[in-house]
Amino acid sequence: MIGMRRAGKTTFLHQLRRERLAQGIGRERLPYLNFEDERLTGLSAEHLLLVIDEYYRRFPALRGSETVTWCFDEIQVVPGWERFVRRLLDTEKVEVFVGGSSADLLSREIATALRGREWEVVIHPFSFLEFLRHHGHDLPASLDFLSAPDRSRLEHALLEYLSVGGFPEVQGVDGETRLRLLRDYVDVAILRDVVERYGVSNIAGLRWLVRHLLGNPASRFSAERFYAALKSQGIAIAKDTVHQLLGYLEDCFLVRPLWVEAASERKRMANPRKAYPVDPGLIPLYDRTGRANLGHALETVVMLELERRGARITYVRTGDDLEVDFLARYGDGREELIQVCADLDDPHTRDREVRALVSAASAFPEARQILITLAPPGRQDVPAPVAVVPAFSWLLGRAYETRS
Numbered sequence: 001m002i003g004m005r006r007a008g009k010t011t012f013l014h015q016l017r018r019e020r021l022a023q024g025i026g027r028e029r030l031p032y033l034n035f036e037d038e039r040l041t042g043l044s045a046e047h048l049l050l051v052i053d054e055y056y057r058r059f060p061a062l063r064g065s066e067t068v069t070w071c072f073d074e075i076q077v078v079p080g081w082e083r084f085v086r087r088l089l090d091t092e093k094v095e096v097f098v099g100g101s102s103a104d105l106l107s108r109e110i111a112t113a114l115r116g117r118e119w120e121v122v123i124h125p126f127s128f129l130e131f132l133r134h135h136g137h138d139l140p141a142s143l144d145f146l147s148a149p150d151r152s153r154l155e156h157a158l159l160e161y162l163s164v165g166g167f168p169e170v171q172g173v174d175g176e177t178r179l180r181l182l183r184d185y186v187d188v189a190i191l192r193d194v195v196e197r198y199g200v201s202n203i204a205g206l207r208w209l210v211r212h213l214l215g216n217p218a219s220r221f222s223a224e225r226f227y228a229a230l231k232s233q234g235i236a237i238a239k240d241t242v243h244q245l246l247g248y249l250e251d252c253f254l255v256r257p258l259w260v261e262a263a264s265e266r267k268r269m270a271n272p273r274k275a276y277p278v279d280p281g282l283i284p285l286y287d288r289t290g291r292a293n294l295g296h297a298l299e300t301v302v303m304l305e306l307e308r309r310g311a312r313i314t315y316v317r318t319g320d321d322l323e324v325d326f327l328a329r330y331g332d333g334r335e336e337l338i339q340v341c342a343d344l345d346d347p348h349t350r351d352r353e354v355r356a357l358v359s360a361a362s363a364f365p366e367a368r369q370i371l372i373t374l375a376p377p378g379r380q381d382v383p384a385p386v387a388v389v390p391a392f393s394w395l396l397g398r399a400y401e402t403r404s
Contacts, residue, residue, distance in 0.1 A: 001099040003123035004253035004278045005193070006185050008168055009099040010034070012123055013071045016097060020069060028059055029066060034073040036192075045080035052088065068094050076100040077197075089117060099123075101193055103251045124308060125279040126166030128301065128395040132157060134171055143393050154392040158374070162297040165281020182281055186210065186254065193252035200248070205230060205237040209245050213255050213275045215286030217296040218303075218325075220272040221246075221257070246275075253278050256303065261314035261327050274315055276300045294374065295342040298391055299325055302340050302372055305395055311336075318363070322356035327364065335367035342374045344388070350381065357386055370394070 001009050017030045033051070035043065056063045070088070075081045075098045085096055126134060137157060140150045164170060167185065170178040190210060194200055208230060213221065223242040230237050249255040256276045262268035277283060280297040287293055303326065306313050311328035316337065318324070326338040337360050344350045357369045369386045372394050382388055 001097065001121045001123055002103060002253070003101065004125065004185075005101045005189055006167055006169060007123050007125045007253075007278075009101070009123045010073055011168070012121075013073060013097055013099055017069070017071060025069070029062065029068050030071070031055060031068070032071040032073070035077050036074045043078055045078060045084040048078065048081070048084045049087075052092070064093055066093065068092070070094055070096045072096070072098045074100050076102040086117075101189070101252055102197070103253065122307070124166070124304060125281075126168060126171075127305060127308060128158060128161050128166075128392070131161045131164075131166055131171075134168070139396070143396060154396075155375070155390075158392045158395070159294075162280050162294060162301065163284070165279040167279055167281060170281060178281070179285060183285055186214070186282065186285065189252050189254045193254075194245070194248045197252075198244075198248050200245070202237055202241060202245075204235055205241065206245050208233075208235065209242065210249065210254070211286045213246075213249070214277050214282050215288060217276055217283050217293070218274060218299045219296075221275045222272040246273075256307070258303065258326075259314055261316045271317065276303050278304070295340070298342050298372070298374060299340040301395065302326065302338065302391075306338075309398060316360045316363075318356060318359040320359055322352070322359050324356050324360045327360070327367065335364055336370055337361060337364060337367045338370045338372060340372045344371070344373050344375075347381070354382055354386055358383065361385065 001012055003009055013032065017032065020030055021027065033040065055068075062068055072081070072085075078084075081098070085098065088094055088096060132139065135157070137153070140146055140154075146154075164178065165182070167182065170181050173181070190206060194206060195203065200206055209226065212226060223239060223246065227237060227239045227242050246255070246257065250257055254277070256278060258274040258276065259268055260271040260273075262271065277300060280300045283293055283297055283300070303313065306326060306328050309328075309330070311330050313329075314327050316324040316327050324337050325340050326336070328336045328338060330336075337357055339353045339357050341349060341353045344353070353371060357371065361367065361369055371382065371386050371388045372391050373388060374391050
């Protein structure tokens with residue numbers, strides 16, 4: 001289980017343990033270790049074997065006869081942990097849950113070490129559906145025949161979600177406390193998951209990069225331009241360091257970068273990436289406009305929902321210099337071209353978004369064309385292949401599909 005700090009990984013581990021307790025499994029068969037506990041600092045894989053031996057000295061009757069469920073939290077801080085877990089699986093009667101705030105837990109080396117015996121789960125902050133459930137909102141029986149009050153409630157809840165975000169701990173607190181908590185989350189991720197983990201010394205450059213990426217969500221990011229901007233401010237940083245820092249921020253899930261759709265690796269590398277925060281609630285921390293940025297928040301939420309749905313995501317640049325926000329490919333072969341626009345009332349904006357979809361569809365003719373918006377215009381002057389979908393309906397759609 002991997003994901004951004006404070007998204008709920010530890011809670012999920014304890015939920016798994018409570019489920020087993022409710023099934024009658026004894027607490028002694030559910031050991032839990034958090035490796036960010038200062039008493040466990042400096043442990044290596046060899047030390048973990050001593051932990052296992054000590055456990056079975058305390059409960060010798062369990063060895064080889066009963067399944068023991070081991071829960072290891074923030075295990076990425078222990079060098080060689082994957083070899084230890086493989087040995088534990090090979091030699092003892094166990095099931096193992098590991099959690100961490102590093103995407104390195106999904107690396108090819110770890111998958112090789114565990115010989116395909118792992119099942120990965122990414123823990124995001126609350127989705128819109130989870131946000132509704134957390135706040136006690138009842139879902140209507142159908143999204144196809146919504147009453148006006150139900151529609152208004154869902155639209156209002158979505159606006160709140162775009163502002164507050166989905167981190168569990170910030171739900172229901174006042175705005176000042178929420179921003180303070182979220183700022184702490186970012187600071188801890190920078191310190192523990194980037195500076196300490198990778199030995200980063202250019203703290204000023206790292207903080208500038210975080211402010212730039214979180215303050216300009218869904219924008220195209222060029223490492224070369226960012227390097228030049230820092231240089232003009234008198235901050236010394238190498239271009240390669242900028243690329244490394246972006247990779248570190250992706251690894252700790254603070255930022256979710258997106259590559260352009262390209263037939264060749266060279267073309268892909270030549271185009272700027274787009275970057276999104278891991279939660280829309282982080283956007284106001286560094287936004288300098290002083291106004292609600294609904295468009296970028298909505299685009300961020302759509303991108304994160306596509307990740308939850310397991311899609312492979314890129315953005316598209318067309319031959320006539322237009323851009324489509326997302327090309328989503330699913331495991332069953334489906335493709336979707338998705339454009340996100342908070343407000344379609346302006347005819348020039350609507351025309352631009354639709355033209356981009358139609359242009360991209362010539363290169364991806366099998367892809368469904370979707371235009372997601374907060375409030376569809378009263379009169380939709382949109383060509384038939386393009387489906388205009390209310391944002392709340394698209395975000396909740398999969399939940400209704402699984403009902404049937």
